[in-house]
Amino acid sequence: MILPKRLNKIAELIEDDVVVIDVGCDHALLDIYLTLNRNNVFCYACDIKESALEIAKKNINKYKLDNKIEVRCCDGISDLEINNNTIIVISGMGKSTIMHILDDDRIYNARRIIIQSNNEIEDLRNDMINKGFCIDNEVVSFDRNKYYVIISFKKGNKKYSNDELYLGPILIKNNKENSDYFKFLLEKEKNILGTIPSKYVYIRKNIEKNIEKIIQLLK
Ligand SMILES: C[S@@+](CC[C@H](N)C(=O)[O-])C[C@H]1O[C@@H](n2cnc3c(N)ncnc32)[C@H](O)[C@@H]1O
Numbered sequence: 001m002i003l004p005k006r007l008n009k010i011a012e013l014i015e016d017d018v019v020v021i022d023v024g025c026d027h028a029l030l031d032i033y034l035t036l037n038r039n040n041v042f043c044y045a046c047d048i049k050e051s052a053l054e055i056a057k058k059n060i061n062k063y064k065l066d067n068k069i070e071v072r073c074c075d076g077i078s079d080l081e082i083n084n085n086t087i088i089v090i091s092g093m094g095k096s097t098i099m100h101i102l103d104d105d106r107i108y109n110a111r112r113i114i115i116q117s118n119n120e121i122e123d124l125r126n127d128m129i130n131k132g133f134c135i136d137n138e139v140v141s142f143d144r145n146k147y148y149v150i151i152s153f154k155k156g157n158k159k160y161s162n163d164e165l166y167l168g169p170i171l172i173k174n175n176k177e178n179s180d181y182f183k184f185l186l187e188k189e190k191n192i193l194g195t196i197p198s199k200y201v202y203i204r205k206n207i208e209k210n211i212e213k214i215i216q217l218l219k
Contacts, residue, residue: 005143028056046072076101082109091116116150134158138170140181186214
């Protein structure tokens with residue numbers, strides 16, 4: 001079974017011998033892939049929409065995994081047990097939906113939380129750090145002409161600079177392998193700067209700072 005590149009990058013962050021709660025599983029492709037390709041991984045494929053879960057069930061049935069993946073219709077992590085063996089995955093949603101799902105104290109019991117937000121990545125890092133999580137891994141996937149940032153959080157307190165919150169502390173460390181992503185961000189910032197009238201000095205200065213930081217990383 002071949003996963004879309006974005007989901008494959010998420011799968012690469014998941015080890016053997018864990019329980020995965022895939023919140024908003026939709027098609028459940030990640031759960032099927034992990035069940036087939038990891039040792040001793042049990043997946044809960046969860047979604048708030050019955051219609052999505054019908055497709056998930058069909059896909060699971062196609063791979064004859066009906067007894068190996070548990071399908072749940074629920075809002076977020078609902079009443080699922082979360083412990084040091086649990087990895088929560090939330091991908092393909094907007095930041096506010098993700099933070100709504102994570103508004104539950106039981107998330108602190110999880111081994112890790114892997115998030116791929118469709119927007120507001122800097123705010124997501126900030127919100128998770130304010131919640132008492134730190135970043136233990138970050139990767140970028142380029143899939144169907146779009147960049148996706150996938151972040152793995154674990155419980156812990158760590159201070160991050162504004163640059164790290166914006167660009168990602170681990171992506172910065174691995175700047176060479178993420179250079180295409182940074183080039184994309186650079187173009188995005190330049191385009192935004194082009195739309196800001198010169199009277200907005202403060203806003204322009206901040207964008208110029210971002211541009212300078214990315215240029216330094218690309219050297
Ligand atoms: C765009 S799909 C992403 C599917 C998959 N996770 C992926 O990355 O390809 C988003 C899914 O999240 C589900 N969803 C949205 N809010 C949710 C919530 N509060 N709890 C559970 N599922 C939710 C939607 O029904 C939808 O199936």
